[in-house]
Amino acid sequence: MSLKLVNISKIFKDPDHANKEVVAVEDVNLEINEGEMVSFLGPSGCGKTTTLRIVSGFENPTTGEVWLGDKMINDLPPNKRDTAMVFQSYAIFPHLSVGQNIAFGLELKGVKADIVKKEVEAIMATMNLTELYNRSPDQLSGGQQQRVALARSIINKPSVLLFDEPLSNLDAKLRDLMRFEIRRIQQSFGITSIYVTHDQAEAMTVSDRIVVMNEGHIMQVGTPFEIYSHPANKFVADFIGRVNFLDSIVEEKNKDGKYLVHIGKNVKLINSSTGNFTKGDKVLTVIRPESLTVSIGEKDSGSVYNGVVEKAVYLGATVEYDIMVDGREIISAVTHNPVIEGVFKSGDRVNIDFDPAAAHLLGE
Amino acid sequence: MSDTWGRRSLRQLRQIANDPLLLIVILVILASLVLFIIYPLSKVIITSFLPDGKFSFSVFKEVFSSWYLRQAFYNSIMMGILTAVAGVGVGFVFAFTLARTDIPFKKFFHLIAIIPIISPPFIGALSIIMLFGNNGFISDHLLHLQNIKIYGFRGLLFAQVVTFFPVAYITLRGVLDSISPTLEDAALDLGGTRFKVFRRVTLPLALPGIASAMLILFVETLADFGNPLILAGSQFPILSVQAYLQITGMYDLPKGSALALILLVPSISVFFLQKYWVSRKKYVTITGKPTSSTLKSVSPIAKWILFAVCTFFALTIILIYAAILWGAFVKVWGFNNTFTLDHFKYVFSVGFGAVKDTLIIAGISTPIAGILGMVIAFLVVRKEFPLKHFMEVSSMLSFAVPGTVIGIGYVLAFNSHPLLLTGTLLILLLNFIFRYVPVGIQSGVAILRQVDPSIEEAAIDLGADSRSTFRRVTLPLMVPAFFSGLIFSFVRAMTAISAVIFLVSSNWNLMTVQIMSQVESGRLGAAAAFSVILVLIILAAILIIRAILTLKYGRFGGTTLKF
Ligand SMILES: Nc1ncnc2c1ncn2[C@@H]1O[C@H](COP(=O)(O)OP(=O)(O)OP(=O)(O)O)[C@@H](O)[C@H]1O
Numbered sequence: 061m062s063l064k065l066v067n068i069s070k071i072f073k074d075p076d077h078a079n080k081e082v083v084a085v086e087d088v089n090l091e092i093n094e095g096e097m098v099s100f101l102g103p104s105g106c107g108k109t110t111t112l113r114i115v116s117g118f119e120n121p122t123t124g125e126v127w128l129g130d131k132m133i134n135d136l137p138p139n140k141r142d143t144a145m146v147f148q149s150y151a152i153f154p155h156l157s158v159g160q161n162i163a164f165g166l167e168l169k170g171v172k173a174d175i176v177k178k179e180v181e182a183i184m185a186t187m188n189l190t191e192l193y194n195r196s197p198d199q200l201s202g203g204q205q206q207r208v209a210l211a212r213s214i215i216n217k218p219s220v221l222l223f224d225e226p227l228s229n230l231d232a233k234l235r236d237l238m239r240f241e242i243r244r245i246q247q248s249f250g251i252t253s254i255y256v257t258h259d260q261a262e263a264m265t266v267s268d269r270i271v272v273m274n275e276g277h278i279m280q281v282g283t284p285f286e287i288y289s290h291p292a293n294k295f296v297a298d299f300i301g302r303v304n305f306l307d308s309i310v311e312e313k314n315k316d317g318k319y320l321v322h323i324g325k326n327v328k329l330i331n332s333s334t335g336n337f338t339k340g341d342k343v344l345t346v347i348r349p350e351s352l353t354v355s356i357g358e359k360d361s362g363s364v365y366n367g368v369v370e371k372a373v374y375l376g377a378t379v380e381y382d383i384m385v386d387g388r389e390i391i392s393a394v395t396h397n398p399v400i401e402g403v404f405k406s407g408d409r410v411n412i413d414f415d416p417a418a419a420h421l422l423g424e
Numbered sequence: 425m426s427d428t429w430g431r432r433s434l435r436q437l438r439q440i441a442n443d444p445l446l447l448i449v450i451l452v453i454l455a456s457l458v459l460f461i462i463y464p465l466s467k468v469i470i471t472s473f474l475p476d477g478k479f480s481f482s483v484f485k486e487v488f489s490s491w492y493l494r495q496a497f498y499n500s501i502m503m504g505i506l507t508a509v510a511g512v513g514v515g516f517v518f519a520f521t522l523a524r525t526d527i528p529f530k531k532f533f534h535l536i537a538i539i540p541i542i543s544p545p546f547i548g549a550l551s552i553i554m555l556f557g558n559n560g561f562i563s564d565h566l567l568h569l570q571n572i573k574i575y576g577f578r579g580l581l582f583a584q585v586v587t588f589f590p591v592a593y594i595t596l597r598g599v600l601d602s603i604s605p606t607l608e609d610a611a612l613d614l615g616g617t618r619f620k621v622f623r624r625v626t627l628p629l630a631l632p633g634i635a636s637a638m639l640i641l642f643v644e645t646l647a648d649f650g651n652p653l654i655l656a657g658s659q660f661p662i663l664s665v666q667a668y669l670q671i672t673g674m675y676d677l678p679k680g681s682a683l684a685l686i687l688l689v690p691s692i693s694v695f696f697l698q699k700y701w702v703s704r705k706k707y708v709t710i711t712g713k714p715t716s717s718t719l720k721s722v723s724p725i726a727k728w729i730l731f732a733v734c735t736f737f738a739l740t741i742i743l744i745y746a747a748i749l750w751g752a753f754v755k756v757w758g759f760n761n762t763f764t765l766d767h768f769k770y771v772f773s774v775g776f777g778a779v780k781d782t783l784i785i786a787g788i789s790t791p792i793a794g795i796l797g798m799v800i801a802f803l804v805v806r807k808e809f810p811l812k813h814f815m816e817v818s819s820m821l822s823f824a825v826p827g828t829v830i831g832i833g834y835v836l837a838f839n840s841h842p843l844l845l846t847g848t849l850l851i852l853l854l855n856f857i858f859r860y861v862p863v864g865i866q867s868g869v870a871i872l873r874q875v876d877p878s879i880e881e882a883a884i885d886l887g888a889d890s891r892s893t894f895r896r897v898t899l900p901l902m903v904p905a906f907f908s909g910l911i912f913s914f915v916r917a918m919t920a921i922s923a924v925i926f927l928v929s930s931n932w933n934l935m936t937v938q939i940m941s942q943v944e945s946g947r948l949g950a951a952a953a954f955s956v957i958l959v960l961i962i963l964a965a966i967l968i969i970r971a972i973l974t975l976k977y978g979r980f981g982g983t984t985l986k987f
Pocket residue numbers: 072073074075082083084102103104105106107108109110111258
């Protein structure tokens with residue numbers, strides 16, 4: 061089922077100062093389509109968990125509406141909502157066996173014991189848990205607990221699955237494995253899902269769309285590609301991956317919406333932009349380090365910048381450079397073919413250039 | 425401010441109203457706390473300030489103009505202070521020796537220090553009379569002393585220290601165990617002498633615990649009734665006994681209430697001082713991996729001195745219990761030492777009713793108190809509702825209120841229609857339930873704070889309403905705490921006297937009250953036999969509850985008492 065958040069805000073009383081208020085979420089609007097998996101990505105404290113808990117019903121929004129399908133569910137208590145949460149701590153009942161944990165939701169609904177058993181066994185088989193039916197939770201590994209928690213949520217066939225940093229307690233290797241596992245299961249059951257994380261690689265791999273949040277506000281909603289290559293603002297550009305912001309001045313806007321801008325010693329025609337600019341506006345050209353080309357040479361007039369290598373880190377497949385331009389600005393660049401292009405040393409004079417197709421314009 | 429409070433309450437109310445059962449439970453609990461804790465206490469206040477329906481200080485003027493009652497106040501306070509100091513001293517020696525040295529027979533010393541907790545609090549007094557009284561074993565037989573002054577100050581202080589030092593021991597043992605001995609090792613390593621390390625590291629770290637133990641002992645001694653009733657005598661009046669005598673001897677309810685109130689004020693103030701100030705100031709010593717210390721912080725000489733001191737106290741306690749045991753099996757204590765079972769026969773013929781009544785009352789009231797305690801703990805930790813703070817404080821209040829005060833309050837509150845309860849089983853049950861509910865609350869709160877709230881949220885998320893969440897998830901997780909709380913409150917219920925002595929009747933009597941009246945009429949043998957049976961019942965109950973726990977859970981989830 062589709063999920064819609066309309067003007068959601070949440071204000072908490074500060075637990076330490078009765079008169080102070082904490083704005084955890086403000087004016088959040090979002091539509092998630094049926095079967096879609098959306099990630100909430102943002103720094104700690106930006107309101108991801110709060111938004112998730114508003115969807116699941118554990119927090120009431122101070123203002124705004126939560127819609128599930130064509131029903132407004134604000135007044136539905138969490139136990140009546142058709143949402144299922146996978147908790148960061150997994151929240152597996154310690155006094156019940158694995159099988160009993162997974163059966164919990166069906167038993168509450170009063171499903172007959174033999175049907176419960178069948179369904180539990182079926183879901184345990186799809187999740188590679190069959191052997192663990194009678195285990196007690198304290199005998200499970202982290203990855204197994206994770207899967208038990210997921211199975212326990214999915215068996216109820218919820219309309220919406222909510223994950224709150226489900227992998228943060230696992231080690232790096234298992235994390236990589238589990239995110240594909242979660243994605244596989246989500247897709248095979250076709251359940252609308254929200255996935256909270258502050259790991260951008262995780263968000264990129266599991267989601268159809270990413271919601272970037274900061275200080276309670278949505279900064280951008282888009283596919284991983286859009287978020288990375290057309291960031292809507294400085295925060296998003298900076299938060300996802302490494303980035304250079306190049307001071308630029310608009311020369312003109314042509315008929316098909318492209319901008320001709322002065323960058324460094326050069327002029328470029330840039331296609332992608334957020335915002336509307338006119339001649340003379342100061343703007344920022346957003347360019348990723350891997351989109352820059354670096355070549356050795358004395359003051360090549362065709363390139364954007366001439367600079368001096370400050371620092372070079374050779375990583376085998378790539379080389380990472382910090383390049384000083386005009387004696388002050390540092391630009392980061394990554395080259396991918398050290399064998400062919402050569403490796404420059406610090407102190408080398410270099411020229412920097414890029415293909416305007418990789419650049420994106422933002423207001424200052 | 426009040427506006428936002430009002431609005432918040434309203435919002436909370438609206439949420440609770442979604443869940444009628446929760447609302448009903450909260451209302452019933454609040455109503456019963458008011459009726460069975462607040463109302464009796466306010467009766468004490470009203471009766472002492474409004475002796476003839478009009479507000480006046482006349483009763484208090486009368487009390488303080490009496491030299492004798494003034495003396496009772498001084499004596500009680502002084503006895504409280506001295507017991508606190510001496511009891512914590514002995515308790516600390518025990519705790520330090522057992523926590524920080526490798527003397528032999530540690531387990532034995534631990535058990536000895538625990539025993540007084542599971543026996544009636546006046547056993548010390550009873551035994552002292554048997555040993556040092558007019559026909560006492562030691563005074564008369566061994567030393568041929570006449571008229572050694574055991575009644576009054578000295579005897580009472582001795583009995584109180586013996587009775588209450590175990591409380592200090594348990595508190596301080598917990599404190600010392602939580603201070604990593606590696607800290608002391610580190611200080612030694614930095615070149616401190618052992619004594620300096622003790623003075624500059626161990627003692628300061630234990631200081632909040634010591635202060636806390638002293639305050640607890642002060643309150644308990646102040647409230648104690650059994651030992652003073654037996655030992656204080658008329659030369660050395662004690663408040664709790666005087667309040668009792670005013671009510672049962674002279675039927676002077678206003679004066680009795682006034683004395684109770686005078687007893688209540690220092691108890692409550694010190695209790696809250698302990699709870700909200702001292703107990704907050706505890707140090708947490710941060711340690712990495714637990715390392716076993718080599719216990720080098722005590723020099724060999726000091727170790728054996730401590731061992732000798734502990735042995736001395738242990739022997740004293742053994743002597744006290746041996747006297748009781750012996751007294752229960754000889755014809756006439758002090759005169760005729762032939763073995764007999766007469767006292768037990770007497771107990772089982774005359775006093776069997778009291779044994780039965782005690783078991784019924786403790787058996788019914790303590791599980792109810794335990795469950796109520798778990799429910800209140802759950803509400804207080806996990807739910808938001810108006811008057812939550814009131815529920816928390818008023819339900820913990822009976823920890824602070826001396827039994828004498830509660831007893832008088834119940835007499836005053838429930839002696840007329842529509843709440844005519846005096847003489848019934850119900851009044852005893854209610855008294856016990858609301859007196860021991862804090863035990864359950866404490867252990868319930870402790871365990872709930874360890875349970876991740878998302879475990880309960882997971883159940884709700886899967887479709888459980890608040891009732892099935894509590895029944896299927898929260899309650900099973902609280903069961904070990906319930907049972908360990910049960911042991912503690914059962915012991916307290918079996919050994920209680922100060923409140924119930926006002927509430928017993930010919931229909932419903934209690935063993936402790938029986939023991940008292942045997943002592944008063946000079947039948948020490950019967951009193952001793954009663955005491956032996958009482959302690960045996962308690963031990964049996966503890967063993968049964970522990971067996972249930974071990975069978976079901978494979979471990980003892982104790983939070984209050986470790987045996
Ligand atoms: N119950 C509460 N009372 C008061 N403030 C709260 C409460 N819950 C959350 N907050 C505050 O709301 C803000 C958002 O919190 P939230 O838990 O949603 O962040 P988050 O994005 O999930 O962070 P993290 O990545 O660290 O989990 C924080 O400033 C937090 O301190």
